[in-house]
Amino acid sequence: MKEVRIVFQPGEISVPVAAGTTIMEAMNRSGLGEDFPCGGRGKCGKCRVKVREGREDFTAIDEDHLTAQELAEGVRLACATKINRDMMIEIQSPKKLQHHILIDSAERPFHIHPHLVKVFAEIAQPSLSEHKSDWQRLQESLAGLGCSVHDLQAPLSVLRRLPDTLRESANRVTTVVYGSQVLGVEQGDTTGTLLGMAFDIGTTTIVGYLLDLNSGKELEVVSTLNPQAQYGGDVISRITFAGKEEKGLETLHQAVTGAMNKLIGEAVDKAGVNRNQLYGISVAANTTMHHLFLGITPRTIGMSPYVSAINQGLVVAPGELGLEINKAGRVFVLPNIAGFVGADTTAVLLAAELEKRDHVTLILDIGTNGEIVLGSKDRMVACSAAAGPAFEGAQITSGMRGADGAIDHISFDDGLSYTVIGNGRPIGICGSALLDGVAGFVELGMINKRGKFLEPEKLTHPGALKLKDRLIKYEETWAFQLVEAGQTRHGRPILITQNDIRELQLAKGAIAAGVRILQEAMGIVCDDIKEVLLAGAFGNYLNPHSACVIGLIPRELESRIKTIGNAAGNGAKIALLSAQEFSRAKDLAGGVSFVELGSYPGFNTIFAQNTYFKLD
């Protein structure tokens, strides 16, 4: 097989590859590629690179996504371009994107109740008159301290170390007890050290919280992009990758556990501790991330009737998952609710204590999939709405994630203005800005109820008239030019196109239909909903007014909206710090009735109605 060399600029990173490898694969291998929203399927056109040397003819996929000028300048899609000779490539956004990840939280009070208990004891010396085994003397010492468990067990690995541990420590040892299991015996008194990490594994980002399990104190928060993103931006493309690629499941499993191990390393370094002091990990994740994390095929989640392999909460040894913490530790995986309503939603419910509320509350966790739960202590119903990637900026003409360079908010109040994440010139718009933009079009009468741009000469609102010149022809329809080419970082204009509005309509229509159907399932009307809680990153960044104007959330509820921060992360923390709460999560997940939207009678009509806008 012919070997060729590819050099990435800036940075002059040089990588040998087999001829025929795509640029995307080479980027992944060299650690440069983390952000391929469509997973390399040639659908999103986001993986632009400029070929400086070794250029060849463009492909049909390049032609679909790039202008004639771009093609002439050597711009190509990394996923579509094969490396057949030595090449030099310029990466358009060479720095790994610095994502904004929600880490503030509104925690609720709860009691710490550790899963694992550490007990220090001086074990009796063996004697000729008593001839008790090491294990028996350890058990009796624990019983003497009130830690009396009938038929205490230990894994072989612990028993194998026991004789040396006792003798090397002069019989002064700390025993790590989990239920009826002795998971570890350590030299000396280590009871003061009991750390753990709570993880919220999202499709896009992974957040880890390093906690002191004795005090409950949060020591560090770390986060990273989910490296699975290089194999597909959404859960469906990852399910496809896991099923179709050789070792696809293993690759995705190791990608997420590898990222978790790195995060653990980062957190313990920052906190000045070491990973061997970690005895617990808790995990909240959507059902697909949950299965991939566990190394279980998510195949059945992706096809009708969309069932998961397992929903039950699990306790797993870290070694089984390749997680590098103390071997005496355990991994606590929160239960899923149903095929598309995962352990992340269980974590949100655990944090929000929905099952204890007297009044009916609507909880929305909006992402590529929107998880919606409606209910109170009497009854809870949930559904998952396939919003698609619009809220995350994917499949939007100038769309991008909520990262450095993204316009995140637009205001039409006092002439057009916008804010950019990280300041500086903008690169594109993220979901929250798309919401603001379209909400503005609705309020200024620039689109009709079907979402179609009015002809510029038909605009009547004074605010709209001021923006008239920004309406330009794009792909034979109208588009709104938010930023002109000269003002952007890459020299291309930032637009909101007719197609972008359609994408948003599909997304908001799915969520709104889900809310509507849950109301029907509960037999309640909008006014019965006393509170709306927005969880997750997008929910916390969006402008509630815009969400209500476009009909993502019923307008009547605008004054009842609250954001609750990264509730899934908070739920994971609570589950890690309290065995009782983790146990409660199991009951909680089982107590939620799941409504499958796709098979709900009249879903298509309800969905279509909700894609429309209500004009004043």
Next chain:
Amino acid sequence: MKEVRIVFQPGEISVPVAAGTTIMEAMNRSGLGEDFPCGGRGKCGKCRVKVREGREDFTAIDEDHLTAQELAEGVRLACATKINRDMMIEIQSPKKLQHHILIDSAERPFHIHPHLVKVFAEIAQPSLSEHKSDWQRLQESLAGLGCSVHDLQAPLSVLRRLPDTLRESANRVTTVVYGSQVLGVEQGDTTGTLLGMAFDIGTTTIVGYLLDLNSGKELEVVSTLNPQAQYGGDVISRITFAGKEEKGLETLHQAVTGAMNKLIGEAVDKAGVNRNQLYGISVAANTTMHHLFLGITPRTIGMSPYVSAINQGLVVAPGELGLEINKAGRVFVLPNIAGFVGADTTAVLLAAELEKRDHVTLILDIGTNGEIVLGSKDRMVACSAAAGPAFEGAQITSGMRGADGAIDHISFDDGLSYTVIGNGRPIGICGSALLDGVAGFVELGMINKRGKFLEPEKLTHPGALKLKDRLIKYEETWAFQLVEAGQTRHGRPILITQNDIRELQLAKGAIAAGVRILQEAMGIVCDDIKEVLLAGAFGNYLNPHSACVIGLIPRELESRIKTIGNAAGNGAKIALLSAQEFSRAKDLAGGVSFVELGSYPGFNTIFAQNTYFKLD
């Protein structure tokens, strides 16, 4: 490092080794060496080989054990001879010894109560209206069949295969349930197949019984020498090897599990089944074998106060021990009683049901260590007597194990006669023949009460006078020539020397002292013992009359002696076939009081008294 070549004859087995390697090491590596009674410490002189080419000077160790003529002929000890140049070696007994292993048994009735249950079920199809996970549907199907376990759990490995297993089998699966654990899910109905293997791991031999766990039927019995013997013939030399040699523990652990895997292979081949159909293994072993099997250091057993690391009964996954059976299986390790009274004694007690007996019974399992248990349903006491290797033929001038070529019984009734295992010319004598020989000397007045040969001219018994010529001078004392040089397989005479009688006195003295001390501990006299049960290979081969004549067993009890076959093996079988009996074994082991002989007041005097013979 210089490499040299050693060729073994017969067979022309050629092995490259580093210069300086001993012949014993080379034999071990080439699979030729299994029988080094002293473990290569130059103590027993049993590892004779003849150097045909590449001979060098003999060592001081050779000189201790070999005659001048042997040395001149090139006979050397394999353990003492280094290979410094290319060599050709003749092995004296090149065929692996075919040991006689007791496999007949007197089984008691008990109810089969499998540890693992197989349940066949048709699992419901997933549906859009129910959206239940694969795991939940499996649980519900099991519950529908009456197998309802609260909070049923499954290891990750089972969950990972579950989606494929269900779909590839059209939802017709067999679930392997152990307690609250689902250990396996198999395609189709496999409930008819549930096999297991009970192991009795002895210091010298390993016996395996292939059982049908559904019917209790014994399908095959297989046995092998314990390959650990190449690292030491007795438990003390193995404890030393495990502690002193690099990776010694691991080597011994893998030697025994490797042998077990081979035995499993042999048994399933014979029975026409496969190892994946085995779901259970039970293990009875003395404490040292128990620890080595589990990979736990036996170091503390070998030094005062002689405690084990663990006595408690254990259930272990086969993979943790490297045992190659179905991954859904489990290994059931019987509990030890104390440092030198192991799980093999527990198995004997389980088979003999000592704790249910109304009358006081003495159970003897005699080997290098003699395990002695005395008691009834009211109380049980046990001790371990360090008999030394005499009963196994080691450190006896013409001694050997009870293998092909061994004289196993001697009769003085009608002139001198003997029987040879495998017939043919004899090679040496095993323990049971040594007993007969010395018993004859006692009855014919050829030795005094201290065990010393009388001068030939002082013999008076007519039977003794006939044997007068067989008394020869050997190492400045008298010896009894049992077989003259011309009648043996190797051309050397077979003797019972003064030293051999001393060794036997130490051995029988230790056992008899143990019996005596247990009687004291119970506060009973000989006549209170209503039954004597002899367990194990030696106990079943020895002549009870000889044992009583030499005082190994009190003479008053001769008529009350019964042999109970390989009771340890029977106990292992019972524990494998019945979870209730395995559970009972735990209580049983805890209900036996251990008497440490070494620290018993007056032990030395009692021991010394019991080394004497009672003459008529």
